[in-house]
Amino acid sequence: MNTALVLVGGCALVTAAVKVAGPIALGGRVVPAAFTAIVLLLAPALLAALVVTQALADDGRLAVGADTAGVITGGLVAVRSGSVVAAVVAAAAVAAGLRAATGQ
Amino acid sequence: MAVAIGLLGVSFGVVAQQAGLSSLLALTMSALVFSGSAQFTAVAIVAGGGGVGAAIAGAALMNSRYLPMGVAIAPWLPGGPLRRALQGLVVVDASWALALRDDGSFDRWLMFGCSAIQYVAWTVGTAVGASAGGLLEDPAALGLDAAYPAFFLALLPRGRVHTLGEDRRTARRCDCRGSFRSHRLVCLS
Numbered sequence: 001m002n003t004a005l006v007l008v009g010g011c012a013l014v015t016a017a018v019k020v021a022g023p024i025a026l027g028g029r030v031v032p033a034a035f036t037a038i039v040l041l042l043a044p045a046l047l048a049a050l051v052v053t054q055a056l057a058d059d060g061r062l063a064v065g066a067d068t069a070g071v072i073t074g075g076l077v078a079v080r081s082g083s084v085v086a087a088v089v090a091a092a093a094v095a096a097g098l099r100a101a102t103g104q
Numbered sequence: 105m106a107v108a109i110g111l112l113g114v115s116f117g118v119v120a121q122q123a124g125l126s127s128l129l130a131l132t133m134s135a136l137v138f139s140g141s142a143q144f145t146a147v148a149i150v151a152g153g154g155g156v157g158a159a160i161a162g163a164a165l166m167n168s169r170y171l172p173m174g175v176a177i178a179p180w181l182p183g184g185p186l187r188r189a190l191q192g193l194v195v196v197d198a199s200w201a202l203a204l205r206d207d208g209s210f211d212r213w214l215m216f217g218c219s220a221i222q223y224v225a226w227t228v229g230t231a232v233g234a235s236a237g238g239l240l241e242d243p244a245a246l247g248l249d250a251a252y253p254a255f256f257l258a259l260l261p262r263g264r265v266h267t268l269g270e271d272r273r274t275a276r277r278c279d280c281r282g283s284f285r286s287h288r289l290v291c292l293s
């Protein structure tokens with residue numbers, strides 16, 4: 001089978017499996033408040049890990065580069081303006097500008 | 105939010121096209137997977153010479169955050185297992201946060217609506233990016249690799265300074281709610 005098709009199908013299946021696991025396993029049961037409090041904090045923690053790895057990981061090693069500067073700028077813009085669009089555009093603009101300036 | 109998702113969709117379309125996926129496959133991936141972090145990761149692994157198994161495993165790892173999100177929203181999804189599973193498929197980061205009410209419950213219809221708008225923006229953006237991707241020599245020159253982490257950074261709840269003298273547990277709860285309230289403002293921007 002075509003490798004690209006396996007990639008798309010596999011990603012779709014694992015994503016669906018992860019998304020439906022909670023609703024199917026728990027059903028309509030109400031979970032304890034303490035458990036919910038922990039669970040609510042897990043998603044932001046995983047998102048934070050995602051941001052750090054994507055901003056710093058570079059071919060299996062940690063590296064600070066134009067993309068790192070862009071992400072930091074995007075974060076600052078998000079905090080200052082509260083706009084996701086502005087954060088995304090600022091991040092891309094800074095990363096692109098630094099690469100153009102340094103010839104990378 | 106839809107504008108940001110659309111821009112990221114364009115970014116994914118460009119990256120996928122540059123990685124060797126056809127426009128149709130890139131669009132199919134966005135339509136079926138509907139998870140930017142997983143899609144970017146899988147495509148990056150394959151483009152870097154990794155195997156399909158590693159790419160799928162990477163996508164699963166990226167999507168592991170949907171497990172606690174699904175657990176949190178499960179009590180507010182009615183119906184039998186199949187109906188709950190279909191509703192669980194709609195969960196994405198921004199709509200999940202938007203649907204979280206101040207009392208810890210979820211407005212599932214708000215989540216469905218927000219996800220539907222994001223779905224259209226994501227797939228249309230991917231189609232545009234995949235179509236235009238061939239025109240770009242180097243997507244990194246546009247800083248597209250910084251856009252997606254910045255998007256997640258903007259989504260992250262902002263910390264609040266706990267009020268002195270408050271009960272620690274109450275302060276923590278307020279912190280969590282306040283954070284997600286600001287999260288909602290971000291979603292509506």
